[in-house]
Amino acid sequence: MEATATGVRAQAKQAMLEAILTAARRQLAEVGPAALSVRAVARDVGMASSAIYRHVASRDELLTLLITDAYEDLGAAIETAESEAERGDYAGRFRAAALGARCWALAEPHRYALVYGSPVPGYIAPEATIGPATRGTAVFARILVDATAAGTVTHVSRSQIGHAVLVPQVMHEFLPGVSIELAALGVLCWAEIFGLISFELFGHLVGSVADNEAFFDAGVSEMVDRLGFG
Amino acid sequence: MEATATGVRAQAKQAMLEAILTAARRQLAEVGPAALSVRAVARDVGMASSAIYRHVASRDELLTLLITDAYEDLGAAIETAESEAERGDYAGRFRAAALGARCWALAEPHRYALVYGSPVPGYIAPEATIGPATRGTAVFARILVDATAAGTVTHVSRSQIGHAVLVPQVMHEFLPGVSIELAALGVLCWAEIFGLISFELFGHLVGSVADNEAFFDAGVSEMVDRLGFG
DNA sequence: TCGCAAGTGCGAACAGCGTGCGCAGATGCT
DNA sequence: AGCATCTGCGCACGCTGTTCGCACTTGCGA
Numbered sequence A, B: 001m002e003a004t005a006t007g008v009r010a011q012a013k014q015a016m017l018e019a020i021l022t023a024a025r026r027q028l029a030e031v032g033p034a035a036l037s038v039r040a041v042a043r044d045v046g047m048a049s050s051a052i053y054r055h056v057a058s059r060d061e062l063l064t065l066l067i068t069d070a071y072e073d074l075g076a077a078i079e080t081a082e083s084e085a086e087r088g089d090y091a092g093r094f095r096a097a098a099l100g101a102r103c104w105a106l107a108e109p110h111r112y113a114l115v116y117g118s119p120v121p122g123y124i125a126p127e128a129t130i131g132p133a134t135r136g137t138a139v140f141a142r143i144l145v146d147a148t149a150a151g152t153v154t155h156v157s158r159s160q161i162g163h164a165v166l167v168p169q170v171m172h173e174f175l176p177g178v179s180i181e182l183a184a185l186g187v188l189c190w191a192e193i194f195g196l197i198s199f200e201l202f203g204h205l206v207g208s209v210a211d212n213e214a215f216f217d218a219g220v221s222e223m224v225d226r227l228g229f230g
Numbered sequence C: 001t002c003g004c005a006a007g008t009g010c011g012a013a014c015a016g017c018g019t020g021c022g023c024a025g026a027t028g029c030t
Numbered sequence D: 001a002g003c004a005t006c007t008g009c010g011c012a013c014g015c016t017g018t019t020c021g022c023a024c025t026t027g028c029g030a
Helices: A008-032 A036-046 A059-083 A089-105 A108-116 A126-152 A168-174 A179-202 A211-226 B008-031 B037-046 B050-052 B059-084 B090-107 B108-117 B127-150 B168-174 B180-202 B211-227
Strands: none
Touching: A008 A036, A008 A059, A008 A108, A036 A059, A059 A089, A059 A108, A059 A126, A089 A108, A089 A126, A089 A179, A089 A211, A108 A179, A126 A168, A126 A179, A126 A211, A168 A211, A179 A211, A179 B180, A179 B211, A211 B180, B008 B037, B008 B059, B008 B108, B037 B050, B037 B059, B059 B090, B059 B108, B059 B127, B090 B108, B090 B127, B090 B180, B090 B211, B108 B180, B127 B168, B180 B211
C-alpha cells in the first residue's frame, strides 16, 4: 500500500496521540490545568499510565501540547469571527476579532487560563508555543496594516513613543507600513483586550461590573476610537 | 499577667501561624504556587506535616491566606507609591500608583501570579479575598474622586456607557460624585494596567516589545490622557 | 517468506504529595 | 490540684509523576 508508505505504525501512533490529546482536553475542561493528571488521561483512553510515556515525554509536554492546541483554536476562532466582517470596515473587523476572542474564552475558560493565565508547568514557556501564539495576534496586526494601507486611519498619537519600544523585526514582519505610534497603540489594545477577558474570567470584575458584555463592548469602543478607525 | 489576658496560648498559636506563613511565603517565592507543598512548609518550620493542620485547614486555605497576604502587600505598595506624589497632581498620582503596582509585581512575580494569574485552588475565589483585594483598587478610585471634586477632570467620553454597566453600590461607596463615564473609564484603565503587567510578567510581550518599562509608561500616558488628567 | 529489530503496552516499584486518625504530652483555666 | 483543652507526632491511605524490565506484536530488510 502506497498510502501507508511512511509507515502504518507511525499512523497508528499519530492516532493514539490524538486520542490522548482528546482525553486530555476533556480532562482539562472538567478539572482544570492544575488537576490534570497523566493517570486520569490514561484511564480515559484505557491504557496503563506508563504507556502514555511512549507518546508523551512528561506531564509538562502534555500541557505544552494542550497549550499550542489552545492557541491554535483561539487563533482560529478570532480568524473566523474577523472574517465575517466587511473587509473595508476596520472598526467592525477589530470589534469582531475582539469579541471572537472573548466568546472563545467564555466557552473554554480552562483552555484560556492555560494560555493567558499564569504559566503553570515550570513557568517558562517552551519555544514551541510562540508559533501558534501569533495566530490570533496576527489577525489584529493585519487590521492595522490594511487600515494603514487604505489610509483611513486617523488616530491621534498623544503620547510620544520611542522607536526602540517595539522589536523592529516584528514591525517589519507583521506591521509593514504601520507607524510606530499606531503599532504601539495596537499592542496596547491587544494587551487590554486580554486584560479585560482575564479580569472577567478570573473574577476580578465581580462586584464592580454588572454587565460584563456591555463593559467589554465599551472597552472595545474606546479602543476603536483610540486607533482612529471611524 | 494582664497583657496575656486573652490567652498566652492564643498568642503562641498566632506566632506559629505567622511562622508557617513566613515559610510558605519563602516556598512560594522559590517554587511558585503550583509546587507549594504543605509538607515542605512543615519541614521548613520543623514540624510534622500533620501538625500544620492544627493551624491551617488545608492546602487551599494556606493558599488563600497567601492570597490575601499578597493583596494587602500589593495594596500597601500602591498606597505608598501614590502617597509620594503631589496631592493636586492627579496625573502624577495615577502614574505613581500604576508604577507602584508594576514594581511590586516585578519584585514578587509569584505572589502577583497568585492574585492576578489564573485562580489555582478549586478555582473559585473565597469570599475572604475580596476585602484585601480592594485596597489597591481603592487608591485608583480615590484619585478619580479627588480629581472630580477638584473639577480638573476634562475627559471626553466618546463611547456612551449604559448606567447599568457598573454596580451601583460600588459607584456610591468608592466613586461618589464621579460620572458613570469616568468611572467606567477608570475600571477599564484598572483592568488595562493589570493586563499590561500580566502580559509582561507572563511572557506575552517577549518578541514584540523591546523596552517593557517604556511600553508600560506609554500605556499609562495614554490612560492619563484618556481620563482627562492634564 | 523468514527473522530480527523496533515499537508498544503492561505491571510493579519508588518517591512524593494532601489529609485523617489516634495517641501522648504539655499547659492554661477553674 | 486536676481536668479539659490544645498541640504535636507517627502512621496510614490513596493519589500523583515517572522509571524500568519484561512480554508481545508487527513492520521491514534480506
